[in-house]
Amino acid sequence: MKRLILLLCFAFCENVKLPPNFQKCNRNQPDLNQCLLQAAQNGISQLTRAYEKVNIPNLNPFEVPEVTVGQGSGTVAVDQNFKNCLFSGFHKMKLDQFEFDFDKKILHFVGTFPDITKKCDYELDGKVLLLPIRGSGKSTIVLENLDVDLVFHFEEYKKNDKTFIKITSNELKLEPGHVTFNFDNLFDGDKRLGDNINHVLNDNWKEVFDDVKAGYIEVISQILMTLFTNFFAKVSLEEALD
Template sequence: MKFLVVIFSLLSISLAQKLPFGFKRCSIKDNECLVEAVQEAIPKFKDGIKEFGIPPTDPLFIPEMSIGGGQQVIQLNQVYKNVSLKGLSNSKVTSFSFDMKDERILLYTTVDKLVISGHYTASGKILLLPVDGSGPFTIVLDQPVGTLLVDFAIHSKKGQKHLRANSAKLLFDVSHASYNFTNLLKRNRNIEQSLGKVLNENWKEIFDELVPFYTDAYAQALLQVVNRFFSRVPLSEVFLDYEYRQ
């Protein structure tokens, strides 16, 4: 799930305005060092960094998100609340690039397992089966591989150069996904167990349609974290040799 990690990776490479102890700085040309810096930074963001106004990233929290109906397999109107993503702090960085010329950051990560949970309300159809329910839900993603792509621009602030992320895209691939949605059928509990079995037998089709909505929401959450961090940290503090490349 190299993905969400990507953004932390950004953070990791940074040393800032008095960054917390233990953050690693690198030459902008030393990609091996940058990969190590990002990897070391990931667990440091698990509980958040108060002095930078950065909230905890494991679990990564989304207060609310809505998904309209009309997809192919999942024709549902869905509202999710208090959604958390657990496991990001265990991510392993497999590749990282910081392209100053094209103003793009690309991070690849893997992790053994990610768990998405919260409360859902949904009505419509899944695989042509009627759904009308609400309650707690859990999605378990096994061996996720993530890609995080961030496009940024450089701007001046108080005589210093800062990075501002303009967009972020998060992609997932997994070896398997399992779903547990409680109370999918309010009026027919007898069929609910069968529907849950159908969901998990068709996990790939469900994953392809459902998970991208989550990754879009988490990409936006990570975008905010990145900008909150880099608004305070000039690039001359992030890279050992940035000031000499202007």
């Protein structure tokens, strides 16, 4: 079972204005998709502080109280339980595509995160690559050159004569160029055993990650879905695309 607990900030739908440093586009302009791409890239790079009026928290770092990544189907026979997580690197995303399709009710974007770093308290007890792994303490997992392809499906609804959108589902594909694992205090602090398991994890990073990729897809898609849902609960389409 994969579990993600987020501090959601859903608010009553009220139309607020975008911060003046956020670029706006017109829904009827012929180069709308190019404008949206530039506006989204500009906005993402500024998310190193909170924008409370439009319901966006600071993304560097982004706090997640609890994450559980379930066992894989072969290589990873252990539930990964994480608490007090700090994710950093979301604001560095380089977008290649950012498009609204208002007929199909789809928001589609493609891009790359140079690195996503997840620092958490962890608890592990099981086997990885048939080797026992056990411990609790601090952990750092870095996803480098993480390619993402995300489709949001949404619905439109009216509130006070303004049009808002609600994200109903998403489809995320992701592929890292490299993953680095580090778990402190494995085997009650036995440095030799702990270093050996960390080396094994990093030497076989792709096999290890691929076996539990579904858990990371759920975590990252829920984070991104939360951000967009909260934003569009505050900002109407009329305000975002005047």
